[in-house]
Amino acid sequence: MVDSPEELAKTLDGVGYLADDGIATAAFLALRMQRPLFCEGEPGTGKTSLAVALSQALELPLIRLQCHEGIDAAQALYEWDFPRQLLHLRALEAGSETLDVDAAEQSLYTERFLLARPLLRALTAAPCVLLVDEIDRADDEFEAFLLQLLDENAVTIPEFGEVRAEQPPLVILTSNRTREVHDALKRRCLYHWLEHPGLAREVAILRKRLPGVGEGLATQVATAVHRLRELELLKPPGVAEALDWAQALRALNREELDAETAARTLGAVLKYTEDMDRVRAKLDALLA
Template structure:
């Protein structure tokens, strides 16, 4: 699909259920047009991961996701060799030949047949696609450095196999919750956008779009209450995902408005720590006033 403007991209994303503001639509459009990775940073629940999913759906591109975590390495992110199959292949060669050519046998072990592609390698061989590198801030410095060749050249080098280069660059979306600072070397290779929580009108619109059965009153009450929760010093302030969960929980209980009793019964949908729940229960009257 060809997208000619940020406004057109915003409409395209809306068709996939993602209501992008002007800043998000512009950043994503520039990433598409300039063929540059987009580094999305912000608080949890601001729609960073959802943006990549929506781009995949609306542009009709495959989504390949790499979930980062502490200790992630090339074997988990890029490739590894299928050792059991290599061993079987080598035994078959030995059984079928009295004078085995060792060099030829070694070369035959490191071919595409035995290469297990992980997300980064899949993205290079599947492109065009959307590659989501989720929560890069959870990975370590060495993994960031490992990503630089891919972001620079849309290629990686596998020592035993050679270079793998994308025929068409994937659309790369990197996300970070800013649990630590990501190095400048990685950021320099990307366009950057900070995602805020949506304003009240947009959050109401998101709830009504994602939950067709919800009324204007309940959507507004939930959005207002969540915005007030975000102003408290909570261990885990709620994001849009928690707004949706809370509204869906209220609908499941047959509620068409948010009152103190309904809020108390459903706090587990929006708050994830008992300390936060205890603090909020003591303030529910003021929160919903």
């Protein structure tokens, strides 16, 4: 769909995502090589937003699997619609005096009773963008479960058989590195580490995503956020928090960021009371 990383970056820019050379190249290679892209980095660096932007820019449906502790195949891949299977079996029993047990059992495990979850929907709906978000929150067994899909763009359902994508989905996996993901999964993917954007790029992101924010206010917010990231905070702010802060200031009709307004709006950019207390004591220096 695109012929170069530069063209992909321009296409992403059209939907409001400003990709640097590294991100554009990694995403382009994932497209061209039909390989999953494993994006790792601190929270708020734009990993999830990249998948959303790719789906918009390439005009592909986005299918998202949000990982969490204890996630299993029934939540991620498929499960059988047991109530409908039971009704179907009762209908067969009522309509036949001599029920063929083997045929009845076989009729229960068809596509009619298969409830597709995100992974299965991605294989059958391809081309699409499949976002496996925060894979580091899942456990080792779930990582192992993903390997066939990442290797072959296919999954095996014991009662049903193999389901294979006619066209591979563009798979984006994200991790906040709360734990190390196993090498077996990483080997099947292209890898890219996302950093927080530089000051100039963050100002550009704010201006792009929030057209009503002037350059002066965007520069003040981006500079303050960069200084916050240098402090020892429990949760340093990401790009999403910078956007929230700038939007909060505009909602208050502020054209510049002063210490009083910053103190009143810290809840838009910081999420722990300990961080807010630490920053309030340093606001004057932070905004100097």
